[in-house]
Amino acid sequence: MTLTVTDLTVARAGMPVLEGVSFVVAPGQALVLRGPNGIGKTTLLRTLAGLQAPVAGRVDGAGEAVAYAGHADGIKATLTVAENLTFWARIFGTQGIGTALAAYALEPLADRISGELSAGQKRRLGLARMLVTGRLVWVMDEPTVSLDAGAVEMFASAIRAHLGQGGSAVIATHVALGLEGAALDVSPFRAVLPAPGSDAFDEAFL
Amino acid sequence: MTLTVTDLTVARAGMPVLEGVSFVVAPGQALVLRGPNGIGKTTLLRTLAGLQAPVAGRVDGAGEAVAYAGHADGIKATLTVAENLTFWARIFGTQGIGTALAAYALEPLADRISGELSAGQKRRLGLARMLVTGRLVWVMDEPTVSLDAGAVEMFASAIRAHLGQGGSAVIATHVALGLEGAALDVSPFRAVLPAPGSDAFDEAFL
Amino acid sequence: MSLWKYSNPSKFLTTSERILPWVWTLAAICLIGGLVWGFFFTPDDYRMGSTVKIFYLHVPAALMAINAWLMMLIASLIWLIRRHHVSALAARAAAPVGAAMTVIALVTGAIWGQPMWGTWWVWDPRLTSFLILFLFYLGYIALWSAIEDPDTAADLTSITCLVGSVFALLSRYAVNFWNQGLHQGASMSLDKEQNVANVFWFPAVTCIAGFVLLFVALVLYRTGTEIRARRMRALLARERAVA
Amino acid sequence: MMPDLGKYADTVLWSYVAAVVVLGAVVAMTFWRGRRVRAELAEVEARVAGKAGTNG
Amino acid sequence: MIALFLRDLKLAIRAGGGFGLGLAFFLIVTVLVPFSIGPQTDLLTRIAPGVLWLGALLACLLSLDRLLALDWEDGTLDLLATAPIPLEAVVTVKALSHWVVTGLPLVLAAPVLGVMLNLPLEGFVPLVLSLLLGTPALSVIGTFGAALTVGLKRGGLLLSLLVLPLYVPTLIFGAEAARRGAQGLEAGTPLLLVAGITAFAAGLLPLASAAVLRVNLR
Amino acid sequence: MIALFLRDLKLAIRAGGGFGLGLAFFLIVTVLVPFSIGPQTDLLTRIAPGVLWLGALLACLLSLDRLLALDWEDGTLDLLATAPIPLEAVVTVKALSHWVVTGLPLVLAAPVLGVMLNLPLEGFVPLVLSLLLGTPALSVIGTFGAALTVGLKRGGLLLSLLVLPLYVPTLIFGAEAARRGAQGLEAGTPLLLVAGITAFAAGLLPLASAAVLRVNLR
């Protein structure tokens, strides 16, 4: 499943933030998105995941193939680590959380209540969730926040394994991930607002 | 104000996590805490900030001198950036948020509703809060999460300025901060629990 | 001073284990003895007929419902002041028993009320304040079970028990002010001759003793269970930490 | 044997039944939980002790 | 979907008794009524069916604001929206588990509380029936309200404000059925109407809930 | 402390009308009562003071769960605990701003709603007075409940369960005063008692609230 983004414009709260973004991520490839705070990476990723509609342009090959991991992890504090993962596995209709637990060294924590994990342990659980989705296109927003060096390495191996199985990934980050692969700085796509008084006013009150 | 930690044992949910931690941070010094996920950095910092009591050992020179910045930023989504900062300034009895805004390049955002900031912009606001506390000892938990390279540089300069004015800082982090200064890996202090069946049961059910 | 050594968990376990069989036996004797005595071998009251037999359940349960709360209050104070874990756990262990006693008093009272007052329930001050007491029990138990960390739970429930006691007293006066009820006045006062004939009095005292002993036995046993549960929690946490 | 309870037989018997049921339930739950916790603790203690032994 | 349902039940039990608490609120509202109205039995008998319905409604209402909010805050809703389950099914399951956790216990508890308010004997069956038929509508409508306000801080009271008018028809017919029953009158028509509202709400509202949820997730 | 107070007010206004919403809930409860009880005027007149007190109490109660929870979630409480203000002052200010935002509007709105429920003319003054004296106690007690349950997920209903029995004395005296007033009787004693409870609660409970908050922050 090749993810193709063509001339995409994305908006946050009605204001376009990125304009004319295009890229292709083929199976087996990862794309790292970079760019300063507030440029619109999160907005772009949410659009890829289908959580919001593009203002212009197209996203192809995403839809049902995408699994999204945002700033929040979707972890229930009162369920155990294993219960959280099993839940998501059942929701996505896959089986077995063993590999996911193993990939992030979560076995010793499997029966812990998730609310009692440290920040990094929680994040590892959030990342392990991606493995039980069985989806091919991973869209991830700053995945390595709070992770120690060892866990960042686990993340890199998990991504490599995923790519090896024909998956692909789009990852927004500010730090080094230890991943080879293309990087795209989105700063040049910052939306330029039309001059006031131009015809655009008719369209969007600007 | 010199922060002196002597033979400190800290516990989370009744279980000791770090034992026998000692260090001294003199004015003008910064100490970077390192260690893998879940070792107990957050717990140690909360103890320094006085949010929880030590199990054993002493913390001197903290108390009313400490300003704490945890994983959460204490930002009200419905107030503007300037209002949030002004509130904290008044709570800590200091005046003027100008320098704080400047230090993290928040002037253009000053009148934005904080809920509409991106992850990194929010974090910058959280860090700017430290500048309006007027406190000498900064205790910070993973401050550079979500920050881009430029903002990390702002953070480093803010810390350097703070140290230059006789302040000190204890910072837990997993990434490079661009700061010179001592680092302490807390892994060797992981608490060793008493053997089961020992008399410790009398004390705390162990 | 010497009393405090029983607040040591293991000491408490061994001691309670030793005396518990006796307490259970005594409780059973008093309870069964008193109830059988009251049920089979006492005459009917001239006004209340055979319903007077409910007395042997209703009054002891009502007394224990209040005394259990009092015991929890004292245990909570001990925990807050001297931080003896066993005392916090004893308060926790007593709460469901006290709630059950309240339920018995309410239910037997309600059943009694049907023939006496012609209704299951009236908003009489004593009945009402028991209902409020029951709500306090529920809140207290719910709070214990809602908090993960045992020491935090002990602190919070102890303070709740304290504040609750003050407000329970306040409500008691409020309800009295609000409504003069149908319910009997205190007849178990010291000048018993005046109120209750000896035929009813002796089995009633036996039943009260039985309820008290049963309460003691239950609380001792349940405190032991709580101590073990806490030890197990600590051991599991420690096992995880080592892993 | 059974005393004559007159017209209040239902009332008296029901209150005895109710009280005995509630008391019985409390006692049963107490023992049930007590037994279970005791067994679990024994198991955990054995396991932890075993581990401590192998670890030295 | 079954996984979601089971998880919601598990969460309800785990979090210190989601089951018990809606119930407890119902109990307490009912208990507070005599405190505020006064203890006269005849008065209480007259208002009993209405008070019980109102109490059930408020107990439902109070538990609404966390129906979706918790899943929103920790990002679960984002993830569910990208999962291979239609959002319509998600909100239906949410409403169903809300009913099982809140509505059903209320139905079962109502007779006991009826005793405390001196509800006449012949009023019990119509009361329980009307609640049984009506509370599912409360859960479904409530889910719509929760979906509408999910992203808002302090959504709780806004939610009540939005949902309460929607509850009015159910309340009117339900309380009417219970009241007629308590007076020994025939209660078939209002019961049928309540059933109708429930069927209608359960059939159509999930579409609206899913739609507003999608908007809120944007 | 003044800063905290002003900020809380600002937040209440900003978040889409914290002022309006407690009020709206009060209004809607009062409006729902005729729907559930039935429209007989004599009946409504008799229960009017009680219903108004109950409505005010529930409106207070409903707004409690966010009194501290929002500040807890975003870390503000952690930071306030390390700020140079004693926690006792923080909870007092919180209770005060809760009263200004919720209790005070209820007091002002009660007469209007009294008209809708056919409250007799002589009942208005005692009603307003009793609410004015009683609602601060509701806020203070509620703050204690909120501090107690602040760290718990789904604390909302547990909070109600814990707080409602604590509300009983205030409710009884307050409603009694309003009822006596409406019947043209002397209402001085219950009013004094309400005032006493408020003074007592405001004097001592903040200590308990600060203590439990400290435990919860640990």
Ligand code: HEM
């Ligand atoms: C749900 C209903 C009832 C509750 C909660 C209740 C509560 C209590 C309480 C708390 C006591 C102990 C008071 C004390 O010893 O100072 C008590 C005692 C007593 N109750 Fe009830 N009661 C209820 C209904 C009834 C009814 C219907 C009757 C009979 C007509 C009754 C008859 C008595 C008698 C004779 C005593 C012993 C007198 C005394 O020591 O005060 N109760 N009840």
Ligand SMILES: Nc1ncnc2c1ncn2[C@@H]1O[C@H](COP(=O)(O)OP(=O)(O)OP(=O)(O)O)[C@@H](O)[C@H]1O
């Ligand atoms: N709810 C909102 N309402 C209005 N504007 C918003 C909202 N959320 C974000 N924005 C603005 O939209 C722009 C893009 O935000 P986005 O979160 O996509 O940035 P980002 O690239 O992910 O930044 P970061 O690296 O800090 O996470 C920012 O300028 C931000 O201020």
Ligand SMILES: Nc1ncnc2c1ncn2[C@@H]1O[C@H](COP(=O)(O)OP(=O)(O)OP(=O)(O)O)[C@@H](O)[C@H]1O
């Ligand atoms: N609420 C809790 N109850 C019980 N245990 C907890 C709780 N919170 C954290 N822990 C445990 O306490 C230990 C220390 O956690 P802490 O948050 O201090 O770690 P940390 O060093 O800050 O980790 P990270 O780098 O991931 O943030 C961890 O093993 C964690 O699992």
Ligand SMILES: [Mg+2]
């Ligand atoms: Mg972002």
Ligand SMILES: [Mg+2]
């Ligand atoms: Mg941490």
